[in-house]
Amino acid sequence: MTAGDGAGEGVDEGAGGLPPRLRDDCFALPPGVSWTPAAEALERLREACVPVCEARSVPLERALGAILAEPVRAARDNPPQANSAVDGYAFAHASLRGADPETLTLLPGRAAAGRPFAGRVPPGAALRVLTGAVIPEGCDTVVMQEDAAAEGGVLRLRPGLKKGANLRRAAEDFAAGEAILPQGRRLAPQDLALAAAAGLAELPVRRPLRVAVLSTGDELRPPGAPLAPGQLHDANRPMLLGLARAWGFEARDLGCAPDDRDALRAALDAGAAEADAILTTGGASAGDEDHVSAILRAEGALNLWRVAIKPGRPLALATWRGAAVFGLPGNPVAAFVCALIFARPALLRLAGARWELPRGRALPAAFAKRRKPGRREYLRARLDAEGRVEVFRSEGSGLVSGLSWAEGLCELPEDGAEIRPGDPVRFMPFSEFGL
Ligand SMILES: Nc1nc2c(c(=O)[nH]1)N[C@H]1C(S)=C(S)[C@@H](COP(=O)(O)OP(=O)(O)OC[C@H]3O[C@@H](n4cnc5c(N)ncnc54)[C@H](O)[C@@H]3O)O[C@H]1N2
Ligand code: MOO
8 A cells, every 4th residue: 555645545435325335444443533633632631641761860971861850050150260262461450540541550460260369469460360260359450461561571452342341240140049940951061061060960860761662563674684585675664773772761671562462562562671662663553453442442541642743644543551652554655753842852752852843944935735634744854955944755654765755844823724835844853853
Protein backbone atom coordinates (compact mmCIF):
# COMPACT_ATOMS: atom_id res chain seq x y z
CA MET A 1 0.00 0.00 0.00
CA THR A 2 1.02 3.59 -0.35
CA ALA A 3 0.48 4.73 3.18
CA GLY A 4 0.69 8.41 3.94
CA ASP A 5 -1.33 9.20 0.88
CA GLY A 6 -4.66 8.79 2.52
CA ALA A 7 -4.95 5.01 2.66
CA GLY A 8 -8.12 4.06 4.43
CA GLU A 9 -9.64 7.52 4.18
CA GLY A 10 -12.62 6.34 2.23
CA VAL A 11 -13.85 4.08 5.00
CA ASP A 12 -17.14 5.83 5.39
CA GLU A 13 -17.86 7.34 2.01
CA GLY A 14 -16.39 4.54 -0.15
CA ALA A 15 -19.22 2.04 0.36
CA GLY A 16 -21.29 3.96 -2.23
CA GLY A 17 -24.61 2.09 -1.92
CA LEU A 18 -23.07 -1.37 -1.67
CA PRO A 19 -24.28 -3.46 1.24
CA PRO A 20 -21.77 -3.20 4.10
CA ARG A 21 -19.25 -5.99 3.98
CA LEU A 22 -18.40 -7.66 7.24
CA ARG A 23 -14.82 -8.66 6.81
CA ASP A 24 -12.62 -6.17 5.04
CA ASP A 25 -9.53 -4.45 6.37
CA CYS A 26 -10.87 -1.12 5.24
CA PHE A 27 -13.82 -1.63 7.55
CA ALA A 28 -11.78 -2.84 10.48
CA LEU A 29 -12.63 0.39 12.21
CA PRO A 30 -16.20 0.88 13.32
CA PRO A 31 -17.84 3.41 10.98
CA GLY A 32 -17.81 6.90 12.44
CA VAL A 33 -14.97 6.04 14.79
CA SER A 34 -13.87 9.21 16.50
CA TRP A 35 -10.36 10.50 16.00
CA THR A 36 -8.67 12.44 18.71
CA PRO A 37 -7.58 15.91 17.58
CA ALA A 38 -3.83 16.44 17.93
CA ALA A 39 -4.21 19.24 20.49
CA GLU A 40 -6.43 17.06 22.66
CA ALA A 41 -4.03 14.12 22.40
CA LEU A 42 -1.20 16.39 23.53
CA GLU A 43 -3.27 17.75 26.39
CA ARG A 44 -4.06 14.21 27.54
CA LEU A 45 -0.38 13.33 27.39
CA ARG A 46 0.50 16.41 29.41
CA GLU A 47 -1.94 15.41 32.12
CA ALA A 48 -0.94 11.76 32.11
CA CYS A 49 2.84 12.10 32.17
CA VAL A 50 4.52 12.80 35.48
CA PRO A 51 8.25 12.55 36.29
CA VAL A 52 9.20 8.93 36.96
CA CYS A 53 12.97 9.28 37.42
CA GLU A 54 14.43 9.59 40.89
CA ALA A 55 16.41 12.67 41.91
CA ARG A 56 20.02 12.51 43.05
CA SER A 57 22.99 14.79 43.40
CA VAL A 58 25.79 14.51 40.84
CA PRO A 59 29.12 16.32 40.43
CA LEU A 60 28.79 19.26 38.08
CA GLU A 61 31.15 17.73 35.53
CA ARG A 62 28.83 14.74 35.11
CA ALA A 63 25.60 16.73 34.91
CA LEU A 64 25.62 17.65 31.21
CA GLY A 65 22.30 16.74 29.60
CA ALA A 66 20.67 15.82 32.91
CA ILE A 67 17.38 17.35 34.00
CA LEU A 68 17.27 19.47 37.15
CA ALA A 69 15.09 17.99 39.87
CA GLU A 70 14.93 21.29 41.78
CA PRO A 71 15.56 24.94 41.06
CA VAL A 72 19.23 25.84 41.56
CA ARG A 73 20.28 28.89 43.61
CA ALA A 74 23.63 30.66 43.49
CA ALA A 75 26.00 29.92 46.37
CA ARG A 76 27.84 33.22 45.84
CA ASP A 77 27.70 36.58 44.08
CA ASN A 78 28.98 36.89 40.54
CA PRO A 79 31.30 38.66 40.20
CA PRO A 80 32.24 38.08 43.84
CA GLN A 81 33.89 41.55 43.97
CA ALA A 82 33.97 44.55 41.67
CA ASN A 83 36.75 44.10 39.13
CA SER A 84 38.24 45.81 36.15
CA ALA A 85 36.76 45.09 32.71
CA VAL A 86 39.89 46.36 30.94
CA ASP A 87 43.64 46.81 31.20
CA GLY A 88 44.07 50.39 32.48
CA TYR A 89 44.22 52.53 35.60
CA ALA A 90 41.86 52.71 38.58
CA PHE A 91 41.10 55.80 40.66
CA ALA A 92 38.29 57.57 42.53
CA HIS A 93 36.02 59.49 40.18
CA ALA A 94 35.87 62.29 42.76
CA SER A 95 39.58 62.92 42.06
CA LEU A 96 38.75 64.34 38.62
CA ARG A 97 38.45 68.15 38.33
CA GLY A 98 37.22 68.66 34.78
CA ALA A 99 40.66 69.77 33.53
CA ASP A 100 41.91 68.74 30.08
CA PRO A 101 43.94 66.70 30.48
CA GLU A 102 43.11 65.37 33.94
CA THR A 103 46.23 64.46 35.86
CA LEU A 104 46.56 61.90 38.64
CA THR A 105 49.54 60.63 40.60
CA LEU A 106 50.42 57.13 39.47
CA LEU A 107 51.19 54.87 42.43
CA PRO A 108 53.86 52.21 42.17
CA GLY A 109 52.57 48.63 41.99
CA ARG A 110 49.56 47.16 40.27
CA ALA A 111 46.52 44.88 40.66
CA ALA A 112 46.02 41.85 38.43
CA ALA A 113 43.44 39.02 38.23
CA GLY A 114 44.03 36.85 41.29
CA ARG A 115 46.58 39.37 42.68
CA PRO A 116 44.74 42.16 44.45
CA PHE A 117 46.48 45.39 45.53
CA ALA A 118 47.16 45.31 49.26
CA GLY A 119 46.89 49.04 50.01
CA ARG A 120 44.42 51.84 49.52
CA VAL A 121 44.53 54.32 46.64
CA PRO A 122 44.31 57.83 48.10
CA PRO A 123 42.35 60.70 46.49
CA GLY A 124 44.21 62.21 43.54
CA ALA A 125 46.06 58.95 42.81
CA ALA A 126 45.64 56.09 40.32
CA LEU A 127 46.88 52.50 40.18
CA ARG A 128 47.72 50.24 37.25
CA VAL A 129 45.06 47.48 36.96
CA LEU A 130 44.72 44.56 34.57
CA THR A 131 41.49 42.97 33.31
CA GLY A 132 39.82 40.94 36.06
CA ALA A 133 41.73 42.62 38.90
CA VAL A 134 39.70 43.40 42.02
CA ILE A 135 39.11 47.16 42.08
CA PRO A 136 41.51 48.53 44.71
CA GLU A 137 40.18 50.17 47.83
CA GLY A 138 39.55 53.88 47.28
CA CYS A 139 38.75 53.44 43.56
CA ASP A 140 35.44 53.40 41.69
CA THR A 141 36.41 54.07 38.06
CA VAL A 142 38.85 52.67 35.50
CA VAL A 143 40.30 54.33 32.43
CA MET A 144 41.39 52.12 29.53
CA GLN A 145 45.12 52.25 28.85
CA GLU A 146 44.44 53.36 25.26
CA ASP A 147 42.71 56.47 26.62
CA ALA A 148 45.47 57.51 29.03
CA ALA A 149 49.21 58.28 29.09
CA ALA A 150 51.38 57.20 31.98
CA GLU A 151 54.76 58.90 32.28
CA GLY A 152 57.14 59.75 35.11
CA GLY A 153 54.72 58.81 37.86
CA VAL A 154 51.89 60.91 36.36
CA LEU A 155 48.76 59.67 34.61
CA ARG A 156 47.06 61.94 32.08
CA LEU A 157 43.61 61.31 30.65
CA ARG A 158 40.89 63.14 28.74
CA PRO A 159 38.01 64.54 30.81
CA GLY A 160 34.48 63.16 30.61
CA LEU A 161 34.90 59.63 31.92
CA LYS A 162 31.78 58.52 33.80
CA LYS A 163 31.89 57.31 37.39
CA GLY A 164 31.97 53.49 37.44
CA ALA A 165 33.33 53.28 33.88
CA ASN A 166 35.08 50.09 32.77
CA LEU A 167 34.36 48.01 35.82
CA ARG A 168 32.10 45.12 36.59
CA ARG A 169 30.09 45.62 39.76
CA ALA A 170 29.97 42.95 42.45
CA ALA A 171 26.91 40.68 41.91
CA GLU A 172 25.93 42.48 38.68
CA ASP A 173 25.46 39.04 37.07
CA PHE A 174 23.63 37.42 40.00
CA ALA A 175 23.63 37.51 43.79
CA ALA A 176 24.05 34.67 46.27
CA GLY A 177 20.71 32.98 46.91
CA GLU A 178 19.24 34.03 43.56
CA ALA A 179 17.47 31.31 41.54
CA ILE A 180 19.69 30.83 38.49
CA LEU A 181 18.35 27.64 36.84
CA PRO A 182 14.77 26.35 36.93
CA GLN A 183 13.56 22.90 37.86
CA GLY A 184 13.01 20.76 34.78
CA ARG A 185 15.83 22.38 32.81
CA ARG A 186 17.96 20.05 30.72
CA LEU A 187 21.50 21.13 31.48
CA ALA A 188 23.37 22.57 28.51
CA PRO A 189 27.11 23.33 28.50
CA GLN A 190 26.41 27.00 29.24
CA ASP A 191 24.36 25.99 32.29
CA LEU A 192 27.41 24.20 33.67
CA ALA A 193 29.35 27.46 33.27
CA LEU A 194 26.62 29.25 35.19
CA ALA A 195 26.51 26.67 37.98
CA ALA A 196 30.30 26.69 38.28
CA ALA A 197 30.36 30.51 38.36
CA ALA A 198 27.73 30.35 41.09
CA GLY A 199 30.03 28.27 43.26
CA LEU A 200 28.24 24.93 42.92
CA ALA A 201 30.08 21.62 42.78
CA GLU A 202 27.06 19.28 42.75
CA LEU A 203 23.68 19.55 41.07
CA PRO A 204 20.32 17.96 41.93
CA VAL A 205 19.33 16.05 38.81
CA ARG A 206 17.11 13.13 37.89
CA ARG A 207 18.54 9.87 36.67
CA PRO A 208 18.16 9.55 32.90
CA LEU A 209 14.92 8.17 31.53
CA ARG A 210 15.38 4.69 30.09
CA VAL A 211 13.73 4.30 26.72
CA ALA A 212 13.51 0.92 25.00
CA VAL A 213 12.98 0.65 21.27
CA LEU A 214 11.27 -2.27 19.56
CA SER A 215 10.62 -2.81 15.88
CA THR A 216 7.89 -5.22 14.87
CA GLY A 217 7.24 -6.97 11.61
CA ASP A 218 8.06 -10.32 10.00
CA GLU A 219 9.54 -8.50 7.02
CA LEU A 220 12.27 -6.67 8.90
CA ARG A 221 15.95 -7.52 8.81
CA PRO A 222 18.85 -5.84 10.61
CA PRO A 223 20.95 -3.25 8.76
CA GLY A 224 23.14 -4.87 6.09
CA ALA A 225 21.55 -8.33 6.31
CA PRO A 226 20.75 -10.07 3.02
CA LEU A 227 17.12 -9.73 2.02
CA ALA A 228 14.75 -12.44 0.80
CA PRO A 229 11.79 -11.34 -1.36
CA GLY A 230 9.40 -9.24 0.72
CA GLN A 231 11.96 -8.34 3.33
CA LEU A 232 13.38 -4.90 4.08
CA HIS A 233 15.89 -3.36 6.40
CA ASP A 234 14.78 -2.10 9.77
CA ALA A 235 15.14 1.67 9.43
CA ASN A 236 13.03 2.69 12.41
CA ARG A 237 15.14 1.17 15.16
CA PRO A 238 18.36 3.09 14.49
CA MET A 239 16.27 6.22 13.99
CA LEU A 240 14.36 5.91 17.27
CA LEU A 241 17.41 4.80 19.27
CA GLY A 242 19.15 7.87 17.85
CA LEU A 243 16.26 10.15 18.77
CA ALA A 244 16.17 8.78 22.32
CA ARG A 245 19.90 9.41 22.70
CA ALA A 246 19.70 12.86 21.13
CA TRP A 247 17.04 13.73 23.69
CA GLY A 248 19.30 12.72 26.54
CA PHE A 249 17.72 9.39 27.43
CA GLU A 250 19.34 6.03 28.02
CA ALA A 251 18.36 4.01 24.98
CA ARG A 252 17.84 0.21 25.12
CA ASP A 253 17.59 -1.85 21.97
CA LEU A 254 14.87 -4.49 22.17
CA GLY A 255 15.56 -5.70 18.66
CA CYS A 256 12.88 -6.73 16.28
CA ALA A 257 9.86 -8.87 17.14
CA PRO A 258 8.01 -10.93 14.55
CA ASP A 259 4.28 -10.49 14.01
CA ASP A 260 3.44 -12.93 16.72
CA ARG A 261 1.63 -12.23 19.98
CA ASP A 262 3.86 -14.36 22.19
CA ALA A 263 7.04 -12.82 20.82
CA LEU A 264 5.55 -9.37 21.20
CA ARG A 265 4.44 -10.05 24.75
CA ALA A 266 7.94 -11.26 25.64
CA ALA A 267 9.54 -8.20 24.06
CA LEU A 268 7.18 -5.82 25.84
CA ASP A 269 7.84 -7.64 29.13
CA ALA A 270 11.59 -7.27 28.59
CA GLY A 271 11.13 -3.60 27.75
CA ALA A 272 9.03 -2.92 30.83
CA ALA A 273 11.60 -4.69 33.02
CA GLU A 274 14.49 -2.54 31.90
CA ALA A 275 12.95 0.75 30.79
CA ASP A 276 10.54 3.47 31.82
CA ALA A 277 9.11 3.83 28.34
CA ILE A 278 8.93 1.70 25.21
CA LEU A 279 8.77 2.95 21.65
CA THR A 280 7.44 0.38 19.22
CA THR A 281 6.92 0.72 15.51
CA GLY A 282 4.66 -1.22 13.22
CA GLY A 283 1.55 -3.18 13.93
CA ALA A 284 -0.21 -0.12 15.26
CA SER A 285 -2.93 -0.15 12.65
CA ALA A 286 -5.99 -2.31 12.35
CA GLY A 287 -4.83 -5.03 9.98
CA ASP A 288 -4.70 -8.74 10.69
CA GLU A 289 -1.01 -8.50 11.46
CA ASP A 290 -1.31 -5.40 13.58
CA HIS A 291 -0.59 -7.15 16.83
CA VAL A 292 0.82 -4.23 18.75
CA SER A 293 -2.42 -2.30 18.98
CA ALA A 294 -4.30 -5.56 19.53
CA ILE A 295 -2.13 -6.80 22.38
CA LEU A 296 -2.00 -3.37 24.03
CA ARG A 297 -5.76 -3.25 23.88
CA ALA A 298 -6.22 -6.78 25.20
CA GLU A 299 -3.45 -7.08 27.77
CA GLY A 300 -2.13 -3.60 28.48
CA ALA A 301 -3.96 -0.37 29.07
CA LEU A 302 -4.58 1.42 25.80
CA ASN A 303 -5.27 5.08 26.51
CA LEU A 304 -5.37 6.65 23.13
CA TRP A 305 -5.53 5.43 19.61
CA ARG A 306 -5.99 7.15 16.28
CA VAL A 307 -5.00 10.76 16.41
CA ALA A 308 -6.15 13.08 13.66
CA ILE A 309 -2.74 13.76 12.19
CA LYS A 310 -1.07 12.90 8.93
CA PRO A 311 1.16 11.03 8.72
CA GLY A 312 0.76 8.90 11.78
CA ARG A 313 -2.88 8.15 12.18
CA PRO A 314 -2.36 4.79 13.88
CA LEU A 315 -0.72 5.92 17.09
CA ALA A 316 -1.20 3.86 20.24
CA LEU A 317 -0.52 5.30 23.67
CA ALA A 318 -0.66 2.72 26.39
CA THR A 319 0.98 1.30 29.48
CA TRP A 320 2.50 -2.14 29.80
CA ARG A 321 3.46 -3.38 33.27
CA GLY A 322 4.12 0.16 34.43
CA ALA A 323 6.03 1.31 31.36
CA ALA A 324 4.62 3.95 29.03
CA VAL A 325 4.26 2.53 25.53
CA PHE A 326 4.20 4.67 22.40
CA GLY A 327 2.99 2.44 19.61
CA LEU A 328 4.20 4.36 16.60
CA PRO A 329 3.20 3.60 13.02
CA GLY A 330 5.49 1.39 10.97
CA ASN A 331 6.07 3.75 8.09
CA PRO A 332 9.36 5.46 8.92
CA VAL A 333 8.14 8.98 8.16
CA ALA A 334 5.04 8.52 10.29
CA ALA A 335 7.15 6.98 13.07
CA PHE A 336 9.51 9.96 12.95
CA VAL A 337 6.74 12.56 12.98
CA CYS A 338 4.84 10.87 15.80
CA ALA A 339 8.04 10.52 17.80
CA LEU A 340 8.77 14.23 17.43
CA ILE A 341 5.26 15.51 17.96
CA PHE A 342 3.94 13.16 20.65
CA ALA A 343 6.64 10.94 22.13
CA ARG A 344 9.21 13.70 22.66
CA PRO A 345 7.21 16.05 24.94
CA ALA A 346 5.78 13.06 26.80
CA LEU A 347 9.16 11.38 27.32
CA LEU A 348 10.73 14.64 28.45
CA ARG A 349 7.91 15.06 30.94
CA LEU A 350 8.47 11.50 32.25
CA ALA A 351 12.16 12.40 32.53
CA GLY A 352 11.29 15.40 34.72
CA ALA A 353 11.51 18.21 32.18
CA ARG A 354 8.87 20.85 31.86
CA TRP A 355 6.13 20.35 29.30
CA GLU A 356 7.24 22.25 26.26
CA LEU A 357 5.95 22.19 22.72
CA PRO A 358 8.02 23.18 19.71
CA ARG A 359 7.71 26.74 18.52
CA GLY A 360 7.04 27.49 14.89
CA ARG A 361 7.49 30.51 12.66
CA ALA A 362 5.00 31.71 10.06
CA LEU A 363 6.85 31.87 6.75
CA PRO A 364 5.63 32.11 3.15
CA ALA A 365 4.97 28.80 1.43
CA ALA A 366 6.94 27.95 -1.70
CA PHE A 367 4.36 25.32 -2.60
CA ALA A 368 0.70 24.82 -3.43
CA LYS A 369 -1.48 22.15 -1.86
CA ARG A 370 -5.14 21.21 -1.95
CA ARG A 371 -6.28 19.65 1.29
CA LYS A 372 -9.18 18.00 3.06
CA PRO A 373 -10.26 19.20 6.48
CA GLY A 374 -9.97 16.97 9.55
CA ARG A 375 -6.33 16.16 10.13
CA ARG A 376 -3.36 18.23 11.20
CA GLU A 377 -0.59 17.58 8.70
CA TYR A 378 3.16 17.52 9.05
CA LEU A 379 5.21 17.83 5.87
CA ARG A 380 8.93 17.34 5.52
CA ALA A 381 10.13 20.87 4.87
CA ARG A 382 13.08 23.17 4.57
CA LEU A 383 13.73 26.79 3.65
CA ASP A 384 14.67 27.77 0.12
CA ALA A 385 17.16 30.52 -0.78
CA GLU A 386 14.45 33.17 -0.33
CA GLY A 387 13.49 31.89 3.11
CA ARG A 388 10.23 30.32 1.86
CA VAL A 389 9.05 26.93 3.05
CA GLU A 390 9.50 24.21 0.46
CA VAL A 391 8.21 20.68 1.00
CA PHE A 392 9.52 17.29 -0.06
CA ARG A 393 8.52 16.11 -3.51
CA SER A 394 6.19 13.45 -2.14
CA GLU A 395 4.17 12.86 0.99
CA GLY A 396 4.70 9.09 0.80
CA SER A 397 5.14 7.96 4.34
CA GLY A 398 7.70 5.33 3.43
CA LEU A 399 10.09 7.72 1.68
CA VAL A 400 12.90 7.81 4.21
CA SER A 401 15.08 10.03 2.00
CA GLY A 402 12.75 12.96 2.65
CA LEU A 403 13.67 12.90 6.33
CA SER A 404 17.31 13.59 5.55
CA TRP A 405 16.34 16.10 2.87
CA ALA A 406 14.25 18.07 5.38
CA GLU A 407 15.45 20.62 7.92
CA GLY A 408 12.19 20.74 9.81
CA LEU A 409 8.45 20.15 9.63
CA CYS A 410 5.73 22.29 8.15
CA GLU A 411 2.55 22.05 10.25
CA LEU A 412 -0.76 22.60 8.50
CA PRO A 413 -3.90 23.04 10.62
CA GLU A 414 -7.01 20.87 10.62
CA ASP A 415 -9.11 23.40 8.73
CA GLY A 416 -8.05 21.89 5.40
CA ALA A 417 -7.67 25.33 3.78
CA GLU A 418 -5.91 25.24 0.44
CA ILE A 419 -2.32 26.51 0.46
CA ARG A 420 -1.11 28.78 -2.32
CA PRO A 421 2.45 29.93 -2.88
CA GLY A 422 3.16 32.92 -0.62
CA ASP A 423 0.56 31.95 2.00
CA PRO A 424 1.99 31.93 5.53
CA VAL A 425 2.61 28.41 6.85
CA ARG A 426 4.07 27.22 10.14
CA PHE A 427 7.67 26.02 9.92
CA MET A 428 9.31 24.23 12.83
CA PRO A 429 13.04 23.63 12.38
CA PHE A 430 14.41 20.34 13.72
CA SER A 431 16.25 22.36 16.38
CA GLU A 432 12.84 22.91 17.99
CA PHE A 433 12.71 19.13 18.45
CA GLY A 434 16.11 18.98 20.09
CA LEU A 435 17.81 17.73 16.91
N1 LIG B 1 -7.13 -0.50 7.01
C1 LIG B 1 -6.21 0.40 7.30
N2 LIG B 1 -4.96 0.21 6.90
C2 LIG B 1 -4.03 1.10 7.19
C3 LIG B 1 -4.37 2.29 7.90
C4 LIG B 1 -5.68 2.44 8.33
O1 LIG B 1 -6.02 3.42 8.97
N3 LIG B 1 -6.56 1.46 8.02
N4 LIG B 1 -3.40 3.21 8.13
C5 LIG B 1 -2.29 3.19 7.22
C6 LIG B 1 -1.25 4.05 7.68
S1 LIG B 1 -1.52 5.72 7.54
C7 LIG B 1 -0.05 3.56 8.14
S2 LIG B 1 1.21 4.62 8.59
C8 LIG B 1 0.20 2.16 8.28
C9 LIG B 1 0.82 1.92 9.66
O2 LIG B 1 0.48 0.72 10.09
P1 LIG B 1 1.31 -0.09 11.14
O3 LIG B 1 1.76 0.78 12.24
O4 LIG B 1 0.47 -1.23 11.50
O5 LIG B 1 2.63 -0.50 10.37
P2 LIG B 1 2.94 -1.79 9.53
O6 LIG B 1 1.76 -2.17 8.77
O7 LIG B 1 3.57 -2.74 10.42
O8 LIG B 1 4.01 -1.16 8.56
C10 LIG B 1 3.72 -0.13 7.67
C11 LIG B 1 4.85 -0.02 6.65
O9 LIG B 1 6.04 0.35 7.30
C12 LIG B 1 7.06 -0.60 7.07
N5 LIG B 1 7.87 -0.73 8.29
C13 LIG B 1 7.43 -1.18 9.46
N6 LIG B 1 8.42 -1.18 10.34
C14 LIG B 1 9.51 -0.72 9.72
C15 LIG B 1 10.85 -0.51 10.11
N7 LIG B 1 11.25 -0.79 11.37
N8 LIG B 1 11.72 -0.04 9.21
C16 LIG B 1 11.32 0.23 7.94
N9 LIG B 1 10.05 0.05 7.52
C17 LIG B 1 9.16 -0.43 8.38
C18 LIG B 1 6.35 -1.86 6.76
O10 LIG B 1 7.11 -2.76 6.05
C19 LIG B 1 5.15 -1.36 5.99
O11 LIG B 1 5.52 -1.11 4.66
O12 LIG B 1 -0.96 1.40 8.13
C20 LIG B 1 -1.73 1.81 6.98
N10 LIG B 1 -2.76 0.87 6.78
O1 MOO C 1 0.67 7.06 6.13
MO1 MOO C 1 0.48 6.84 7.77
O2 MOO C 1 -0.29 8.47 7.68
O3 MOO C 1 2.16 6.99 7.39
O4 MOO C 1 0.71 7.31 9.29
